[in-house]
Amino acid sequence: MHLEHLRLRDFRNYQLLDADFTPGFHLLLGPNAQGKTNVLEAIHLLANLRSFRGVGSSAMVQHEKSGWFVGGKVVGTGSHEVKMYWSPKERQLSLNGQTVQKLSDYLGTLRTVAFTSEDLALVKGVGRGRRRYMDFLLVQTVPTYLSLLQRYTRALKNRNALLKKKPIDKNALDSFTMELVKIGNEIISYRAELIPQISPNVTEAHRRIAPAGEDLNVEYIPSVKSDFFDELSRTQDRELKLGSTTIGPHRDELALMLDDKPAADFASEGQKRAVAIALKIAQAEHLTNFHGSPPVLLIDDVMGELDIERRKGFLPLMESCSEGRGQIFMTCTEENWPSELSSSMHRWDVINGTINLTS
């Protein structure tokens, strides 16, 4: 799969961009603050309908403008035209000229895995980021998963609202509890199935980029230990006191253990970075195995964080993603990539909201 055309209008520092991309390896080169990351952000937005910077849509509107447009042509099995428009008053998403009714029908049109400095939050940040990591993979591989997540979030919100309301409406609470348990158990079983599948990829990828020899292991730690319904019943007094649901997949964790110790507590900055990158490599490999073709890789300045030896650990994934009809976009401020891949590389100069192919 690859992105054949990208069009931006009033998106961050791009007033208007129209660019054609072949499959293969694209290097976006330029000094700081020229718009390299903004291009990756736009491609990620087309694929996942959200920014990897964790900001809302309004932040991406060019200053003083009323809305942004991001569109493109994706070539995978068939060719698809995608258009997104956002303004405070209006949102549009269309696929091949038709308004998208259900997000699950759209997601998968373009698949990307992004490597950005923000990935460090997977190791250092709160559990939400790690749950998102699992959910990202499940949304891309289980057609019903997005709707499960949406239904779970709704049931949780309604249940929490009831827990705060006095006197308690026992019947309504029971009915949301049933809903939460039913959907929650499905989410738990998907996550429990996923992690052992990706765990060897994570360990292996980490070995390649952290040659010092520590072992990285990931383990799914569900908040529910044996029976969701029983555990909820047992904590009801506490729930009523707190006015919120304290057990369930919204409290799950993904343990990241470096030589059997939690990476967040004991790893150095460089080690944490290697853990985050290994998690992302495993994500890309899992999607490649599952779909039989690689996602588009978006690599934002990550190379600068790795020494030459560690960069080599990235090569197998990069080779598999830039071969055939795959595609990689990588940003850097100066060209510092091993020569092995240079021959088939397309270089773009990024200057003040414009990009130009140089070779």
Ligand SMILES: Nc1ncnc2c1ncn2[C@@H]1O[C@H](COP(=O)(O)OP(=O)(O)OP(=O)(O)O)[C@@H](O)[C@H]1O
């Ligand atoms: N909403 C916006 N409207 C206009 N300009 C914006 C908007 N958001 C960000 N910018 C500008 O876009 C410019 C380029 O940002 P970007 O993050 O893509 O730079 P970069 O080339 O990746 O730089 P670096 O090498 O420092 O990472 C910045 O100068 C930033 O101020």
Ligand SMILES: [Mg+2]
């Ligand atoms: Mg940048």
